[in-house]
Amino acid sequence: MLRVAVVGSGPSGCYTAQSLVQQNSEVVVDVLDRLPCPYGLVRYGVAPDHEKIKSLQNNLRTVLEHERVRFLGGVRIGPGGVPTARLRELYHAVVYCVGAATDRRLGIPGEDLPGSWSATEFVSWYSAHPDTATDGFVVGARSAVVIGVGNVAVDVTRMLARGLAELSPTDMPQAALAALAASQVTAVHMVGRRGPSQARFTTKELRELGGLPGTGITVDPAELSLDPAYTDPSGLPAAPRRNVEVLRGWAGTPPDDTAPHHIHLRFFLRPVALLADAGRVAAVRFERTAPDGRGGVSGTGVFEEIEAQLVLRSVGYRGVPLEGLPFDTATGTVPHLAGRVLREGAVTPGEYVAGWIKRGPTGVIGTNRPCAKETVISVLEDTAALLHKHLPDDPLTALRAEGVRPVEWAGWQAIERAEAELGAALGRGVVKLPDWQSLMNAAHSSTV
Template identity: 75%
Template sequence: MLRVAVVGSGPSGVYTAQALVQQSLVPDVRVDVLDRLPCPYGLVRYGVAPDHEKIKSLQNTLRAVLEDERIGFVGNVEVGAHGLTPARLLRLYHAVVYCVGAAKDRRLGLPGEDLPGSFSATDFVSWYSAHPDAAGSGFTLGARSAVVIGVGNVAVDVTRILARGAAELRPTDVPHEALGALAGSRVREVHMVGRRGPSRAKFTTKELRELGTLPDASVGVEPADLALDPGYADPSGLPAVGRRNVDVVRGWAEAGEDSARARSIRLRFFLRPVELLAENGRVAAVRFERTAPDDAGGVHGTGTYEEIEAQLVLRAVGYRGVPLEGLPFDAARGTVPHLAGRVLRNGSPSAGEYVAGWIKRGPTGVIGTNRPCAKETVASILADAPALAARPLPDEPLDVLRDSGLCPVEWPGWLAIEEAEDALGRSLGRRSVKIADWAGLLGAAGVGMAPQLPAA
């Protein structure tokens, strides 16, 4: 038997587990998918916006994999904490695959970035997605004007949620506290701002178009911004996505804003943030420098500045991997150094240690990109399998974890959480509603918090 631990139950982790059990070279493989949360699915549960139900339905595909009898879900187990080091975990499994994603948002590094009212988009997404780490975050949404810095899909998501009416979110699984805050939101203007033009923005066309379908919000663009983009004037040389995005923006520019709508979304381009400005100790505006295209596909500053009023600022400029104590880490790339998924220690492959997903390649690609990434890593594991499987292991790794004081949440515990969320939704006259705090999740699963393990 080859016994493998996959750390992380998002798409990259589940696809890795699936590839391991579907291959035919090693007839007897057992995979435990570990997660520090008591709930599976990673960013599909805690990152996909609640109104994106088609994407969230990917949970059904991931569920089918985790229900395979050769795969076990083990939640509420955090590697790198409570004394469960990578070295200790490797003594329980022949191979360990780290699929821990890129959990930290990128900072702007600007004066005023830490003012009250300035947040990462990651924090906002975690709040409306009911991530237990975000319990008590306290987004009151008393701002009149919000600025979202970034022009990728995360920026589009948070812009859309800010501009969408609470009645439209009530049928989703958004936590009840967040729904109440969104219902009381005073936000009337949302500015989504990027330093490049629409032809080079990172959002996908489907997500961009959705901004124009909100019943209570209009979309406006600045003709002066668009005039700076060579790809806007002549999109014939752009990639297909760029051409489609330009077409969408062009349609909004030609239609103009609808002043009768309750909220407005304003797309701004060729503006680079340089400072967050304060009033009465809170963020009150963002100062931007006008940029212009250069000859290398980037932009340069022009020395012209503009301020946009904002009592709420959300930065959505990307993610970074974070180091896991006991694993090597490339701080410049925000990834674990590897060779075809094999973790490299001092330049040489570390027997039994692997990576897949964002911690392997960086925060790039879409959910489906994780499939070929996982398959590459699994091919390396299978090539190493004869040597790996020769190492003796304890009879049952979960017994070792429990004897050490940990409180794993297995699949029946997760099903109990689902039942509790269904019951919560019924009590509120809604569909299933997420439980948004650690105590509630672990209570529903019937376990407690993990104590600190003794040193290895």
């Protein structure tokens, strides 16, 4: 049997495991994850009010319950955990599906002021990611600025405008629910440096903002008209054309001034500094931009300040280097040839990548399927050479002998039961456990 370790249990990892066992009946797969919970960004990145997308977990579950697939959670790979060199000794092949673990920064003065966060930190908080280090995001904030015009920016904007009645049925952790329910944020400004035809959100996500109860939408038609494609969007591809049409409709409708929340969609503004008052962020200074005729924008020398006690930057993700693997700092990816890791231009037998660490943070969840399939084809083409490696009988036995105590599938099921019980006790549905201690206590209760 070909033994393969897949590092990462998000969509790219699960699709890799699925493709491996579907295409070859003599492959067994261990899916390892640093977290005790599977599903990656489907669990910890999809907004809690997006139940349909979150239901993808059911599809990923069928992969991890396959008879030739084994989930091993709570296993750190790299410094402080299992070295990548040791992983290569335990498996014929290792496929790294670790995503893009950090955020792009703005690189402007004031970015690190208290009250300024990455959108990913905010998402991790309301998604109960156990690495979340704070819960004080919305304390004292009345106005928020979200920098970026992609789907993550829309998600965090929507969460700031949601009320208790809408958030309570979700699996959001209790502390985040209570904080958002008590939030004093009434104005959210979502700001992009380019025009509406170049925004990265999907039309479905955009339209959701217009359907939020008690929330008015403000769009300035004069600002939109700076985009050459705004007046006549007929030449745009379908997705940006629909976005422009939605924005045109809002721009032509007077906002509801009586609504308790207001979302202001702004364009052609580039952040240049975060301004402080009493040691915390108090406003964002923007420079007005204009199309440069080459698909980009240039500054105009005209500046504007928007009040904000909370700033969330949502300007993209970036991969981080993996111990023992080559890394391209320019792209934030591992160099590869059809998924095979390249070292100094040469293929490294037995090492592969899939997902964002392979291609960069692009595409939607479904994009990971063909990406994983390409890598799996490479693995299976290399099978004859890979099988020459001598392995221990069972890598899990070897890991346990070295002090690793993985959370197996029964442990994950125990976490699920604990979250259901917590929700029932709170008069809600399933409620996520928000910290490492409670997750590990629940996981290991299955072995007591």
